[in-house]
Amino acid sequence: KNQVEQSPQSLIILEGKNCTLQCNYTVSPFSNLRWYKQDTGRGPVSLTIMTFSENTKSNGRYTATLDADTKQSSLHITASQLSDSASYICVVSDRGSTLGRLYFGRGTQLTVWP
Amino acid sequence: EADIYQTPRYLVIGTGKKITLECSQTMGHDKMYWYQQDPGMELHLIHYSYGVNSTEKGDLSSESTVSRIRTEHFPLTLESARPSHTSQYLCASSEPYGTGRLYEQYFGPGTRLTVT
Numbered sequence: 058k059n060q061v062e063q064s065p066q067s068l069i070i071l072e073g074k075n076c077t078l079q080c081n082y083t084v085s086p087f088s089n090l091r092w093y094k095q096d097t098g099r100g101p102v103s104l105t106i107m108t109f110s111e112n113t114k115s116n117g118r119y120t121a122t123l124d125a126d127t128k129q130s131s132l133h134i135t136a137s138q139l140s141d142s143a144s145y146i147c148v149v150s151d152r153g154s155t156l157g158r159l160y161f162g163r164g165t166q167l168t169v170w171p
Numbered sequence: 172e173a174d175i176y177q178t179p180r181y182l183v184i185g186t187g188k189k190i191t192l193e194c195s196q197t198m199g200h201d202k203m204y205w206y207q208q209d210p211g212m213e214l215h216l217i218h219y220s221y222g223v224n225s226t227e228k229g230d231l232s233s234e235s236t237v238s239r240i241r242t243e244h245f246p247l248t249l250e251s252a253r254p255s256h257t258s259q260y261l262c263a264s265s266e267p268y269g270t271g272r273l274y275e276q277y278f279g280p281g282t283r284l285t286v287t
């Protein structure tokens with residue numbers, strides 16, 4: 058069964074600190090892995106997309122890593138800001154159909170305190 | 172910022188009413204999607220479309236229906252709303268295959284539906 062598991066479920070950190078969010082997946086055949094940021098009451102916004110051949114990708118203070126062998130990914134946030142408070146969703150796409158079906162994790166709810 | 176819009180943003184309605192959630196995009200994308208999301212849970216695909224006059228049901232069974240008469244417009248309709256339909260509904264669209272963008276999906280802001 059294709060699944061995406063994220064940990065931790067929630068996380069509280071102080072402004073300025075770093076944090077790392079984890080994602081494990083069983084989706085096969087694998088096409089790509091995405092990290093989205095979803096603010097409360099809003100739609101998800103893409104942060105990074107990585108294919109099988111990529112093992113790291115950065116977008117400002119966000120750095121995602123991918124280990125396709127162990128089927129694990131992480132999202133590292135550097136020097137957190139209050140505006141980073143959001144849900145971070147790991148999404149894996151398969152290449153078994155022309156739809157490019159997406160499998161969503163439940164997200165990690167990050168709260169940044171001043 | 173993606174050019175995909177949803178209205179209304181919030182809707183509170185009584186049981187048995189017919190509702191239509193609007194979704195439109197100005198990016199010319201052929202593929203469009205509807206997702207349902209409950210608090211703290213993952214997004215579930217309920218409908219998708221490959222283009223005009225194409226609609227398919229997604230992974231999660233839904234009593235809603237969709238239509239795709241124009242490329243830019245993908246409305247979702249509930250003929251008779253029930254409290255079990257209370258949820259957030261997210262619309263998305265994606266670029267066509269071959270653009271090198273790996274089916275990047277752009278999401279609208281969502282509609283928060285409450286059925287009393």
